[in-house]
Amino acid sequence: MLFNSIDFAIFLPLTFILFWTLFYKKTILQNVFLTTVSFIFYGWWDWRFLSLITISIIVDYLIGILLNNRKGKLIRKILLATSIGVNLGLLAYFKYANFFIDNFIDAFSLLGKSIDIQSINLILPVGISFYTFQTLSYTIDVYNKKINATNNFFAFTAFVSFFPQLVAGPIERAKNLLPQFLQTRRFNFNTSRDGLQQILWGMFKKIVIADNCAYYANTIFNNYTEASSVGLIIGAIFFTFQIYGDFSGYSDIAIGTAKLFGFKLKQNFAFPYFSRDIAEFWRRWHISLSSWFKDYVYIPLGGSKGSVFKKIRNVFIIFLVSGFWHGANWTFIFWGILNAIYFIPLMILKRNRHNTEVIAKYQNMPNIKEFLNMITTFSLTVLAWILFRSKNMYEATDYIYNIFIFPLAKPTLISIDIKLIAITCLIIFLIIIEWNGRAFEHALKDINKRWNKWIRITTYYTIVMLILYYFGKEEEFIYFQF
């Protein structure tokens, strides 16, 4: 079920009312109810893949208990390896099998030998990368004795399958989310209001910004050979806003929905396009994934300790793995490598933790230096997104090459019409609201304290009307494919 669908518009109020009227008294009832609706939510897309989540749940639940009860080092290692094997095995098969087969064939053909292996006809289960990482973090943390395994099967099932963040994150840690399933949630007015505000802003980012930017980004990326440099740059900028609106919009809806049921999920985006350097950008973009890789890959590798070579190696590995996590395509891998190249100079010069505070914290506007840094960082991310959006490496390099050879004779592929003016104004509106709320968890957080009542009400109605106006395309979220 998509968040931006009529189905969800019916599903959410219904589950919300049922949850707080019929199931609010006992924790077990709440968990059973949440598991049921989560399975309906996921099964709405394709019920057959419920079996994969069920496998992950059962395997990790049992291994968690066994890890708690066993003291022997070897047996604990075997149990952890089993959990990692099953989870990553499913992920590798469904997401990466064809990538390896195709590259295997290509490698042999380069050697002058042709081998006949058929690609497997697979459908990528929605959100498999997200819930796999979530359950993996549970068993790894139990193995490392950072948390105790739970015996409460219903709480664990609800934790893994919790519908708001099941298909596109935030990737929650058991340490943060699981305890919330072990206690009875109580309705809280302020939390629920905050949740609704976040959902509203998330819907705006997805339906109004991302889906409209998608039209222009697709037009240009699908016909990039016919576009001028200006057209190509505009296409890349539109994709930059599309992916931000799409993914951070999803995260806002997910976190806001969780709040309606009394849960606190991690912040996943902290206004990344206002970053002053790439290191800051990566502390603000897809925070739950970055911190996952930091805790379970980067730090076990040695992190920022050791020789310069080791540090560079670790950074490369983490960005490479992050790129590969996004998809079975060389474009994602090179996107990761490019970001590593952006990041490493900052790390070597020990400038990667220079900008940890919110930009222009006590001012309304950034100073010139901050502004220039922000524009530079934004431009670097725009360039990197070209790799991310392109179908293959040839297209990506050709796209970038065409930007720099200035084929001005070609058209921009986009005509200046009312639709383009409207989306440009909407992007400006997005930037203003986000800038205004940059010090908060989300752009509309606490606006009842920060804004005048009538400005607030006007903004709410404007956003709702814009959502209703642009609603109906029900475009899938980009991050579902990851």
Place this chain on the structure above:
Amino acid sequence: MKRFIKKIFYYLLGLMILLLTNLTFNIIKSNSEELKIKKSSVVIIGDSHPLKAIDPNLFINANNICQGAENYIISYWKLKKILSLYTPDTIIIGFSNHNISEFNDIKFYEKKYASTMFKRVFLIQDFKSLKKLNNNFKINKKEYYTFILKYFCLYPKFNHIHFIGTYENSKISEITNAEERANRHFYNDDTDLSYDFSKTNISYLDSIIFTCKKNNIVPILVQAPVHKSYYNLIPEKNKNKYEFLKEKYSNYLINFDEINYPDSLFYDSDHLNEYGAKLFTKKLINTMNKNK
């Protein structure tokens, strides 16, 4: 919880008042809006083929009200609406191979067409009769009601008539899209098989001819020229059925089979450009005059 529900209720109430105000205004306006159309003696109806091929300015008194992707169902509804205003002498109807393809049946169902089609026809539609004729005909109800809600409730509109098209063309000549066009008209994206012919659309074409005769209007079926690169890609099954229908409608059909225009007269593989339209329209007028 009560306080939360109450707050939401008040916000929704405000929203409802706003939406209902727009709805009321738009309903009143759409019901009272009169169709202002040139009462010409010749009316040209159909899709983008006659839209681009027949220049009404070359007639003494004609009006081209075609719209791209229009099927015979919509053409019939348009005709009924025009007849409620006045009775023209002649109706020219586009009649090409793709008009009888089942591709025309997806216009009220497939997302990429449905909302545009609903916007055009909501004032003239008669889905009940359509369903009566073919109970299996697919209409995307979810899309229809979403359209109606969005169209009527979001903001006040002053123009609700969207079903009258007009002749438009250009001097461009770019004939490279034959495969894409033929695939769209004759092959189903989902199955990769060629479309069958549409019984429903053929029935509506019969109804258009019947209605014309009943009102003493001369119906003329016209096949606008298409480029050979496109024509060669039309499945034989469709061509055979089309030939059969040409026989059936021979009394109303002006046959332009012999036309073999050069590339420079085509806008793309299945539409004439401005030059082609001029030439073709003159030929059409001459033939009509001869047949009088």
